[in-house]
Amino acid sequence: MSRSSNKTYRFSHLYRGDDWLSPGYVDVDANGMIVGVTGVPTSELERRSERFDGFAVPGMPNVHSHAYLRALAGFAEPIGTRNRDFWAWRDRMYELALGLEPPDIEAITAQVFVEMTKAGFTSVGEFHYLHRAPDGRPYADPAEVSRRVIAAADAAGIGLTLLPALYMHGGVDAPLGERQRRFASGSVDEYLALLGSLGMKREPHELLRVGAAPHSVRAVTERELRDLIDGLDRAAPAAPIHMHLAEQRGEVEESLDRRGERPGEWLAHRFAFSSRWTLVHATHCDQNELAEIARREATVGLCSVTEANLGDGLFALPAYEAERGRWGVGTDSNTAIGVALELGVLEYGQRSARQRRDVHSDDGRSAGSLLFASALRGGAASLGQPVGSVEPGKRADLLVFDPNAPAFVGHDIDTFLDAWLVSGGAAAPSQVMVGGRWVVRDRRHLREDEVARRFAVVMSRLHRRDA
Ligand SMILES: [Zn+2]
Structure with missing residues (x-):
């Protein structure tokens, strides 16, 4: 897990698709592909990692x-x-x-x-x-x-x-x-x-x-x-x-x-x-x-x-x-x-x-x-996409959930997925990465305002009612 152009992320809890690492480190290359995953901390990893306090799961x-x-x-x-x-x-x-x-x-x-x-x-x-x-x-x-x-x-x-x-x-x-x-x-x-x-x-x-x-x-x-x-x-x-x-x-x-x-x-x-x-x-x-x-x-x-x-x-x-x-x-x-x-x-x-x-x-x-x-x-x-798990060779598609969100308070890796399931969707990820790039930060999509404006124009025209 090295290479200077790579980015490394440390998550308190990382679900790989069938098991958890706590903490979990993910190394992502410049193309947004996962090149390393480990649960073994080293001082070097700790030094270069961007840290996320929360539950990370595959998109x-x-x-x-x-x-x-x-x-x-x-x-x-x-x-x-x-x-x-x-x-x-x-x-x-x-x-x-x-x-x-x-x-x-x-x-x-x-x-x-x-x-x-x-x-x-x-x-x-x-x-x-x-x-x-x-x-x-x-x-x-x-x-x-x-x-x-x-x-x-x-x-x-x-x-x-x-x-x-x-x-x-x-x-x-x-x-x-x-x-x-x-x-x-x-x-x-x-x-x-x-x-x-x-x-x-x-x-x-x-x-x-x-x-x-x-x-x-x-x-x-x-x-x-x-x-x-x-x-x-x-x-x-x-x-x-x-x-x-x-x-x-x-x-x-x-x-x-x-x-x-x-x-x-x-x-x-x-x-x-x-x-x-x-x-x-x-x-x-x-x-x-x-x-x-x-x-x-x-x-x-x-x-x-x-x-x-x-x-x-x-x-x-x-x-x-x-x-x-x-x-x-x-x-x-x-x-x-x-x-x-x-x-x-x-x-x-x-x-x-x-x-x-x-x-x-x-x-x-x-x-x-x-x-x-x-x-x-x-x-x-x-x-047919290299997704669905967090392992080398897969694309870095990751969701990060805030452990302090009401739906997750008190939960650990044993019950997190159940807590998400029964939330019905009220508990959305706070950060979302696709192909190594963050597209949602603090629950806001980078382009959500302009996209919503264009959508509103179309919907207003389609469903315009006569006064
Ligand atoms: Zn259909």
Whole structure:
């Protein structure tokens, strides 16, 4: 742990992703990569360290976001039978999607990404499908909106795995609907060209990664998905692949009706999906589908707050854990953004459904320890970023919590993660580092005021009411 251009940090307590060092020292190089971690103090380390009195933990990867949906938060809640279910909510989402220009999308996305960093998410998989102009015509640069998302991530200083969606069909073997015209890709080749233009080869320390997102099993044919995977295998064989799987019973029924198989079966029988895959919303997968996902070491993306808001149903977490399945968390519609909030809603849903508190198998860890460790591990695999733990070779994405904050007073390393879990997000990190750079200091994001101003202008225009 040396080199003069490196920075060294000393934390009273450092959670590495599965255990604690007290104190813990982290050496970060000029690229923002971790080059040393130790719990053994020396006078030399003490001399050169910047000291933080508090609990430091790895930044959480957010495996699934549609940032622009934040503009709907609170505007699409049920009134009587209005906005009654997922499909009615989706109509509102389509209306919104047709009213946004690229600068609007950038402004909303920047606000969402800033909030993510403040809440403890230091990297995000943005599942992005607004490729075309509101009238359905391609932009002169097909990557126009993708570049806006990248600019928003730059403003927020968050790690981004950009996942442009391939959305070819509005339903199994059905064309895209008129209101889905912005999602179109033209062809798989055009889509692969879009990915290529975004630069799929990246250095480990870079904050940007590019992956593929065939939207869902209903949005692509077998042939299209095969062409996509073949193209990806040639260009970037390790790039992440994300896909919606089974959020709604209606999706499962459509798949059974039209293809004679459940979505997870259709995928598993035709494709060698593997650890580079993330399957988002496995809410309505049966036990066999979950066992297959676990066996192939894919990651399930759980978006508990959004799934609860939309009335999707409850994921069978204990059954999936019994298969040793991997999972990460996502903020999806971004109505509310929080690491502890996502994990808390996930945990409480399981407890309520089973009318008991011990919903996980007993491996000696507390609920908080188990949930955070699982979400870190699954999230890192899902995004294809060197994150999720504090060790050499990983990026320096760190959250630091004030031990004197009311939620943490009296807690030590045995109960800190539980205290954070049950806080529901009221206890946010006081400092947040992404790639070796502090983006949140004293709970304030470096650019939060200017980002919030631009967001407010867009929201005021979108939701302007006649007097
Ligand atoms: Zn989604």
